[in-house]
Amino acid sequence: MRLIIAEKPSMARAIAAALPGAPRKQEGAIAAGDTLVTWCLGHLLEQAPPDAYDPALKQWRLDTLPILPERWKLTPRPKARGQLAVIRRLLKQAREVVHAGDPDREGQLLVQEVIEHLGWKGPVLRLLVSDLNRPAVQRALARLEDNARYRPLYRAAECRARADWLYGINLTRAWTLTGRQAGHDGVLSVGRVQTPVLGLVVRRDAEIRDFTPRPFFVLWADLAVAQGRLRAWWAPGEGHPLDDQGRLLERAPAATLAERLPGAEGRLTALATQEKRQPAPLPYSLSALQVDAARRYGLSAKAVLDTCQALYERHQLITYPRSDCRYLPEEHFAAARATLEGACRADDTLSRWLAGADFSRRSRAWNDKQVGAHHALAPTGRHMEPARLSATEANVYRLIARNVLAQFYPALSTREVKAEFTILDERFRARGQEILEAGWKPLFTTRDEAPPLPPLTEGEACRVDETGVEDRETRPPEPFTDASLIKAMMNIARYVEDPAVRRTLREHDGLGTEATRAGIIETLVERGYLVRRAKALRATRLGSALIASLPEAAGRPERTALWEQRLSAIAEATAEPAPFLAELVEDLRRLLAHADAAGLKRALAEARGEEAQAAPARGTRRGGRSRTLNQSAKGSRRATQRRTS
Known part of the structure; x- marks a missing residue:
């Protein structure tokens, strides 16, 4: 048998x-x-x-x-x-x-x-x-x-499980015990992936909290040219007070020039045009889908994963979803037409897109060299019955089908124009984009990236009709959302400070895996380290204090990203598990030496003060802070028996 x-x-x-x-x-x-x-x-x-x-x-x-x-x-x-x-x-x-x-x-x-x-x-x-x-x-x-x-x-995989156990069990016990000495009643869970992800959010929150806006000023001029009108922006030279991004820091120079400009004449002194062809976005990996679905439909990463599992298991409408690949096997190309016809006919939107597909086209998506154990998410070809799908399932399914259908559309072809005018010996710049062939773009959006400029000829005259000075301020970074945090986990090298490590990580980018990223975010929320405010993910007092009390390396992404490199080498049979685990044990001994009750008590007190200071600014309701802390403690207690990776 x-x-x-x-x-x-x-x-x-x-x-x-x-x-x-x-x-x-x-x-x-x-x-x-x-x-x-x-x-x-x-x-x-x-x-x-x-x-x-x-x-x-x-x-x-x-x-x-x-x-x-x-x-x-x-x-x-x-x-x-x-x-x-x-x-x-x-x-x-x-x-x-x-x-x-x-x-x-x-x-x-x-x-x-x-x-x-x-x-x-x-x-x-x-x-x-x-x-x-x-x-x-x-x-x-x-x-x-x-x-x-x-x-x-x-x-x-076995090595990963053992390493996560060693790291999570030992550091969680150490920080929970020092937490008790510092007056915190609850488990302080530490993991080799969840803690660096928490660190990303804590550091982003600190950047937002500590950000001081700075004013800057822009001057625009509406110009009449031979075949129409356009808006150009002043590019102040080095003699003016500028920041490192070329922004004007004082209003007076812009206001003075604005008074002189109306009716002034000038010439188009530089004109550059460039035609570009952009192929369709590749079919989705799970993380790429989670990013797009969060932006388009406001879905959490876990909601997207759960929806994909239902589409895969219950409805059998898509291929294996927990994939980190964005390419399809070459053998699938021959059956793509039949597969997509079966997958899209019952849906009005998909059938409309299907009608515009040219199945003689072969995009870069069909590439065996890029396909590993699994390929990109794709429809299976099973007949879709819209009445059997929830609204979320239908939306996610359309995204998956759309990105495969887009492979059979022409490239987006554009002409980009950059123009520089000289008026009163000052430079003014304008740019525009003309869509020559929309290609796959209407499947994704009907919005143009930039309006086109009127036809221009280098050397032609211009005249200033109107001007205006706008007062602006620099803005803090945006708080993380599910979409941006997943994207950060996918491209973790951007958050690594060591240049040598950053270069090494570019080929092995990634914090967590396709299968675990959504769960990591939800775990941090459940354990009371993160909280959702509308779409934003913010660190709680407990989460901020934990990161502050840990050695800096434990809350940064370098270690776990390098772990993934080592695990990939083991999976490819170019490295052995024993040396990796031996190095981990030595690393653990160094980290455990930093467990300090006084430091943790100080971190908890500082985080409490920062949260109280930030609460009025974000409109916290009366009693909101105490609810957050209670949720944090409750989430920590639930974590006692969980795996701490």
């Missing part, structure tokens, strides 16, 4: 439906011919708690840190024992096992750790399914691989 172990029941049902013979349900499995398909329920196993290694470690004490297991143990999750028993029984009957976890690092770990924990010594094949529709699953079943090929991926 062949036993296929899927990651979850929905995957098992899809696999069973694609096998020869009528599926027959059994206890914890589905039979089809000589094959049984069973499933995990997400992770059936988890890292054992410290007291599994030594009962004395159940009590939290600083003198027992760091906790360093000599031989790692896994333990069944509380609700997983029944299904684990089913798999154990079925393994005794099997002649061959097929690993059918999701096609990513965690999917490899989730099923393989069960197979190894239960002591299976026989052959294991690997089934990679990224589309739950029957034809796609049948194609995947015809291409089974030796699971040994994916052992480095499993070792990387």
Whole structure:
């Protein structure tokens, strides 16, 4: 008997439906011919708690840190024992096992750790399914691989789990215990990904809080030219008081010039035109979709992930969603027309876009060299029934389908014009854009980026009709939102100060993974470190104090981004886990030496004062601060038994 172990029941049902013979349900499995398909329920196993290694470690004490297991143990999750028993029984009957976890690092770990924990010594094949529709699953079943090929991926995932345990357990215990000494009653959870993400928000909030606006002034002039009118902006020279971005810091020079300009004549002294062709945006990775869906529909990152899971599992309308890839396999190109016709016909908007697609076009999206274990999100071709989808599901589905449809549209072709006028020996600049061919752009927006300028000829005369001086102020950075925080996590090198590390990270950008970023944000909210105010994500007093009390390196992204590099090297079989874990232990010892109750007490007091100072400015309602603190404590207590990554 062949036993296929899927990651979850929905995957098992899809696999069973694609096998020869009528599926027959059994206890914890589905039979089809000589094959049984069973499933995990997400992770059936988890890292054992410290007291599994030594009962004395159940009590939290600083003198027992760091906790360093000599031989790692896994333990069944509380609700997983029944299904684990089913798999154990079925393994005794099997002649061959097929690993059918999701096609990513965690999917490899989730099923393989069960197979190894239960002591299976026989052959294991690997089934990679990224589309739950029957034809796609049948194609995947015809291409089974030796699971040994994916052992480095499993070792990387196992190493990640152990490293997260070491980092989270030891630092969480250390800061919780020093927090008690400082007067804080609750768990202070520290993790190698969640804490740097919190640090991003805390530092952004501090920039906003400490920002001092500075006035600057701009002068515009409406010009009459041979074939129309345009607005140009004064470019003051070095003799004027300017900041490092060339902004005028005093109003007097602009006001004086504005009085002299009406009726003045000048000439167009420099004219530059450039035609550009911009290909369609690539199909989505999960994070790219989360950014766009947050901006367009105000959805949280978790809401987008949950919606994608429903579209993938329940409705089977899209391919595997937890993907970090924005490219599609070349073999999918031939079937793209049929796939998109099936996916888009029932929706008015999508069918209108479908009618404009030219399926003879082949964009840069079809590229096997850019496709790893999984490809970009795409429609499966299954018939969409709008009545069965919620409004959010329909909106997210349209975004996914749109970005694939856009690959069959022409490039956006524009002509950009930059003009410089000389009037009264001063320079005035204008720029505009003309759309030559809209291409894919109408699928995304009907708004022009910049209005076109009238036809211009270098050397032609101009005359000033009207002028105006505008008083402006520099603005603080915007607070993080779900969209901008996900984007920051995707492009973390931008927030790294060390130039050498920043250069290294550009090829391996990313804090967290496609599968975890949404959960990290929600975890920080649940634990009381972040709070949502409208669309903004702001740090609470507790979150700010935690970052202030930690060594700076623990709240910055460099460490965890470099971790991902090392884990990628392990997954690619170019590095071993042991040296990485040994270096982590030494790093932990240095971090633990910074646990200081006095410093944490001071940080809590300072954060309390900063929050009280900021509350009137942001219109906090009476009693609002106490609610935030209560939520923080409640969230911290819930964190006690959670994984702290």
